[in-house]
Structures are given as C-alpha cells and as structure tokens.
Amino acid sequence: MDRYDDVDVFSGLDDGKGKHHAVDLDRTGKRLFDRALQNDETRLRAVLDQFAGHGLVLPVVGQAATIGALPVAVAQPCGALVGYLSITHHRACPRRLTDDIGPRAGGPHPIDA
Template sequence: MTEYSDYESVQVFIGVDVGKDTHHAVAINRSGKRLFDKALPNDENKLRSLISDLKQHGQILLVVDQPATIGALPVAVARSEGVLVGYLPGLAMRRIADLHAGEA
C-alpha cells in the first residue's frame, strides 16, 4: 500500500462499516458537515453512485474496517474511481468505538 502525504487535498472523508449484505457509510467534509449517513447495499452501482455524488465536493478518502473479503468491493470500486483508500485495523476500530458512547 502506498503512503499518501498530501492530506490537505482530501475534502471528503467516507467511513464504511462493511457488512456481508449491507454496509453503513458516513461521509463528512473537512468542516465536519455530514454529507451522507445511511445503509448502503453491497452493490457496485450503488457504491459508484455514492462516490460520483461526493466527488463534486473534492478529493475523497474512503476508510474501511475490513479491506478483504466483504470489504473488497468498496475498496475495489473506490480505487477504480481514483479515490484514496485507507484501512483501520480491528484494534484501532475498538479504541475509536470506546471514545464514542453509542450502540457499538
């Protein structure tokens, strides 16, 4: 995986909690405004549509919690659309979940 250092160019951050049939995606801009927050089918056309809609806001970084198996499709679609891709390992995800009181 190539390291990316021009973080200032990223204008949209998409976090994807991947699932077998459905993912949950949240997208925010650099100001923290929520641009997307809902379930997303594990469907190539739906993923491409979301990315296309969000590209109007600038460079995108998509982060997944599982880059292989069930997370492979979002990663492949993002890369084919020229979107930067990141991965948060399980331990990092658990620590982040501990910071937010929710239903994790």
C-alpha cells in the same frame, strides 16, 4: 498518510455482507451522508461519484481483504484514496474521540461508522 491534507470528504464504511453503513463528512465536519448502503458496485460507484463533486474522497474500511474488498475495488478507479483501519484501531477510535471532545449526540463517530 500521504495526501491527507488534500482530502475533502471522509467516508467511514462499516462493512457488512449485504449492506454497509456509510457516514461521509466534509472537512468542516458537516455530515453529507449517513445511511445503509447496498453492497452493490453500481450503488457504491454512484455514491462515490456524488461526493467526488466535493473533491477528493477518502473511504475508510475495516476489512479491506474480505467484505470490504468491493468498496476498495470501486473506490480506486474512481480516483478516491482508500484507507484501512484495523479492528484494534477501529474499536479504539470512539474512546479516543470521546476523550478529546466529549460524548457526541446524534450517532456514530465518523471513523466508527
């Protein structure tokens, strides 16, 4: 991915019809945000603007062409990069992360959120 080293905030979005669940981490792994988020342009933009203060944001969605289309449409004009993670890779990430670092307490893995 181009500009990966420039990313300051990683935002994993679990796309949903009415709500998304977002987990945002900074480069050190500090959890900045971890909660449900209405599928609403104004709310999505407010969250992206909030994290833009930390630097370049990379939202990652799993369904960019369907229910993830709104977060993509909101993120791009805000200057955020946008990542897409296919469902096959999306499901494999927790296994890979667990294999690398062991089980994590306290919630979903960043890219699985």
